[in-house]
Amino acid sequence: MTGSMACALQRYADLDRRLLAAVRGIHILGAVAWPASLERRMIDDFAHARFALPDVSYRRPELAEARAELAAIEREAGGAAQTDALGDYLRRTAESWRIAAEMLEAVGSTGVTAPSIALYGKPGDVIPGSHRSNLDAARYFVELSDELGADLLADDIRVDIPSATLRDELASTLDGFFGAGVIAVELDAELTAKAAAGATRIRLRDGTCFSEYDRHQLLAHEAYVHSLTALNGREQPLLASLARTSPRVTATQEGLAVFAELMSGAIDIARLKRISLRILAIDMALNGADFVEVYRFFHERGQGVEDSFHSAQRVFRGVPVTGGAAFAKDNVYLSGLLAVHTFFRWAFREQRMDLLRYLFAGKLALADVLSLEPHFADGTLASPRWLPPWMRHAHGLAGKLAFSVFINGIRMGRVEPDALSASV
Template identity: 35%
Template sequence: MSRRKLPDDYQKTIRALSDRIVQAQTPIRVLDAVKWDDSVRQSFLKHKGKSMPEVDRAYYDSRPLAFDSVEKKLEFQNIERDITRHLGQFNPVGQIMRRMCKEYRMVIRMLEARGTADFGLISQELYGAASDAFHAGDPTLADLGLMLSDYLNKIDDRGDLKDEPKTLAAKDAVDMLQSRLGAVFGDDTIRVFESDGIVADAAAGADYIKIRADAMFNERDVRALEVHEGLVHVGTTLNGQNQPICTFLAKGPPSSTVTQEGLAILMEVIAFASYPTRLRKLTNRTRAIHMAEEGANFLDIYHFYREQGYSMEESYGSASRAFRGSLPGGLPFTKDLSYLKGFILIYNYIQLAVRKGKLEQIPLLFCGKTTLEDTRTLRQLVDEGLVIPPKYLPPQFRDLNALSAWMCFSNFLNHLSLDRIEADYANII
């Protein structure tokens, strides 16, 4: 594609402003700021799950943020003002950077409100709510959660769909994952190592994936980590770090979380790395958030998980995800809606891109920590030479033949009535 030659001073201005955003957001670590420490878990389990976790506003006050929130909000406000001063009101890349500054200020406001009702309300502004519809007249995220649960319940008793035993220790998973990612990114690009300091089974960083040292895995788990954490989360970070001018693409505010998790879940599906147990985990997170939005407290969510056969430890861990940053009887932290919400939005976007013949826009989702609303602008920025196409792409997005064929069929199938199909197939299934 042809690229318009841009003045060097214009590119330098954008790079300088972009670098200021990257620098300003460095100490903001949302999940670290909202998580409950292990003493809360130990106390809850000591009381056999019969009393609410000991978390109140004073608990969060005892764990101060790693930055001065007033100064940090002012810093982003000054960057936003300088973006307008140097680039004008309607400059496309300036509009993206200004929105990021506004979003980071809202993130700080949310973290300032830990342990109050405002925390949950601001969380809904940033990540959405379970009662949100995808489009006018469409079902909500809560409807999707119930629908998927119903489907999963119908196949739950099949013995041939049971998970394989988790026989891989963390060290084995590290070696297997390191080998697979090395074949895609190069041997020294991504590091995989064991860690004692994480709650989840795995966590991705800028150029690494940490595996919890005491966790056990099976090969399906490792495959899911490969595509979810490696090909998407680390891959898009590396692509963002590779940007010579729009360096802000290496860092993602909450709005990019929906795109990130949507791409990751889509990759699990099209790489045949997903499975019913994994889908139920994501579905339960959505249902738990919806229940909390409707007034359920921590113990209600905890018993929701226990009734599905999860252990006390697993049920505590899942319930605490919904209330971290909030109070055990307050509104939930809604970040975990990003998985199913992002999957639906990304799937619809790709389907529409194929229908309209705009395949070139699909790989741009991997340019960095992108958001769906910026994809048209990203195409313009690539044409102008301000953004470079992604270096690292999953095979399914590097060669769009199979994905395009699938979406062509999908576009047609969307016009068929499932109720009519079910009635017609009644005698054969």
């Protein structure tokens, strides 16, 4: 390595350290969270048909100093943006955190909407490689699920695994995969979501029962993507920020996690319906629906009182509940899934399966995998230490992608039943 190259890498390492220090006080979901006591009281009210708009107050963080530092990092990293992917990665990452800081400084107002859309997209965004939008995809999956509804009821999915039992089962499995004690599994009575994952801890909502589908999804989605990429990010010798999910990589990270559910058989049509309903609900809120109207939307489509409340809550985190505003994060689950699935198929078609491994080397966006590939190849960035079980078998993955690429060319509107029966 030449002296100038070593100097450039040290400069990027210094900027990366400054970036992590600047964002230490930026906690997006924490800043928009609702008190658990309010949730419990309102869920009880809604269960007894006592409908009223929630009265939620937020504490706006003071992030002016962080924003100024992030803007400085953008400028300093941007000087090499056109010639070096590392500088471009740092510039884009600092920019996304700066936008997030601006969003949180507006928490409780409609001012959250625009920056949240800038970070997470919106329902009307066009799907890459298609003329259809995320909203079109959401409607498709909801309609398909509804058409299959009668058959799905026969599956008799039981939600009968106590949180403590699931905690013990997950801990045993993860100890066997990552090593004893690398990831702790804990119960948390204050958790809004049913589960949440960090690099070394997975939390389950205490007092909640889970299904076998939940168990498989927690492993495929939370442990083998969110925790795994965070742990691999901690192994990076140059960019420690790859261990933390920046706002600009959220769509890829969540899309990759849902894609992992798909590839490992841990997803069902009901799950696709749930994430699709959230996109429809964001669109409703943006177009003026209030919290009660969005709650009723979820409830009328088969969700229970508690799930409907939490689903509506996700849409209105950090924004007024009177309509016309939304927190757009839940747009990323379906849009990210579609983008990641397309990326995997593209990598297979281009015979670049090697690129797919880099997706797990830290918290990366799809564009980062392409731009940073030379730095993985020369060892500046470390290849992933851990890979999900379904990624370890290249031939099996290639087989699934080959089938997917080919079958995509079949137009279902042209399929005639007689032709099917004549072909077998």
